[in-house]
Amino acid sequence: MKYSKATNYALHTMLNLAMSNSSKPIGVQTLAEQQNVSPTYLSKILTKLVKEGMVSSVSGANGGYSLTKGWESISFLDIIFAIEGKSSLFECGLDHGPHCQIQKVMLESEEKMEEELRRQTLAGLVQTSK
Amino acid sequence: MKYSKATNYALHTMLNLAMSNSSKPIGVQTLAEQQNVSPTYLSKILTKLVKEGMVSSVSGANGGYSLTKGWESISFLDIIFAIEGKSSLFECGLDHGPHCQIQKVMLESEEKMEEELRRQTLAGLVQTSK
DNA sequence: ACATTATAGAGTCTTATAGTCTTTGATTAA
DNA sequence: TTAATCAAAGACTATAAGACTCTATAATGT
Ligand code: SF4
Ligand code: SF4
Numbered sequence: 001m002k003y004s005k006a007t008n009y010a011l012h013t014m015l016n017l018a019m020s021n022s023s024k025p026i027g028v029q030t031l032a033e034q035q036n037v038s039p040t041y042l043s044k045i046l047t048k049l050v051k052e053g054m055v056s057s058v059s060g061a062n063g064g065y066s067l068t069k070g071w072e073s074i075s076f077l078d079i080i081f082a083i084e085g086k087s088s089l090f091e092c093g094l095d096h097g098p099h100c101q102i103q104k105v106m107l108e109s110e111e112k113m114e115e116e117l118r119r120q121t122l123a124g125l126v127q128t129s130k
Numbered sequence: 131m132k133y134s135k136a137t138n139y140a141l142h143t144m145l146n147l148a149m150s151n152s153s154k155p156i157g158v159q160t161l162a163e164q165q166n167v168s169p170t171y172l173s174k175i176l177t178k179l180v181k182e183g184m185v186s187s188v189s190g191a192n193g194g195y196s197l198t199k200g201w202e203s204i205s206f207l208d209i210i211f212a213i214e215g216k217s218s219l220f221e222c223g224l225d226h227g228p229h230c231q232i233q234k235v236m237l238e239s240e241e242k243m244e245e246e247l248r249r250q251t252l253a254g255l256v257q258t259s260k
Numbered sequence: 261a262c263a264t265t266a267t268a269g270a271g272t273c274t275t276a277t278a279g280t281c282t283t284t285g286a287t288t289a290a
Numbered sequence: 291t292t293a294a295t296c297a298a299a300g301a302c303t304a305t306a307a308g309a310c311t312c313t314a315t316a317a318t319g320t
Pocket of ligand 1: 092094095096100101142
């Protein structure tokens with residue numbers, strides 16, 4: 001069980017966008033160079049972030065990607081969910097009702113991690129990264 | 131990113147062993163029936179648990195598996211680590227030193243989950259499951 | 261000896277991840 | 291209005307991981 005590389009790329013890209021804070025959008029070409037990843041692949045990842053409303057894109061010359069308003073409060077969890085999906089890490093298939101302790105423990109522990117990931121915002125990341 | 135089915139089997143098997151608490155070992159055949167999984171596959175999972183010292187096995191007629199002494203304090207995390215391995219969920223490959231905030235956040239959040247999984251023991255599970 | 265049961269390894273099947281290539285569509289600058 | 295520039299979408303391929311299966315071997319009790 002590992003985070004996908006796509007999640008890694010997404011986190012770094014969001015940090016890059018947040019740091020550069022230029023008014024003009026940044027092209028996928030540039031973003032890709034900073035992480036040794038192919039532009040076409042990164043663009044698929046960026047499209048997911050756009051669909052979640054964290055990033056806005058503009059086509060055409062001088063186009064590219066930029067963070068949307070309110071980016072400061074985007075959390076790690078938001079980014080991770082955008083890429084990995086929102087479903088639980090533990091799924092047994094069956095459902096033996098509310099007395100199932102296994103599920104309870106697994107889900108609660110996962111929730112602890114998510115709480116922390118929700119607490120950490122892009123703004124906080126930028127703050128400590130520069 | 132999901133837990134593997136093997137982890138699921140391992141957790142259920144450990145619970146089954148803990149609940150049945152018979153003095154005689156239980157064969158993989160029996161353990162497999164309780165979860166609709168093939169005996170040969172479950173045996174591979176059990177072998178991992180044996181190697182971690184949580185379960186002891188005896189070959190031959192009337193053989194099978196049983197929990198080792200001190201099973202009460204085995205945690206969810208112990209079981210999960212035995213199957214999934216102990217490496218971190220987030221690995222970026224590179225290492226940009228201690229000022230890397232991305233890694234810091236990811237690892238700390240993971241640690242929160244593990245704390246909780248460490249707190250939950252087999253004994254506690256049995257207690258609330260019967 | 262013989263039946264029973266765990267262990268080990270190779271081998272298969274399926275699914276998910278990671279990535280490429282190509283086409284289309286939007287936008288801007290000339 | 292045309293050409294260049296960029297994102298979006300989809301089909302496609304490749305690699306790796308997960309989820310098994312099969313067979314052979316070793317240990318143990320009767
Ligand atoms: S006991 Fe709980 S974890 Fe196990 S199969 Fe039933 S619902 Fe799922
Ligand atoms: S910045 Fe941190 S997470 Fe990113 S590659 Fe460097 S060490 Fe890894």
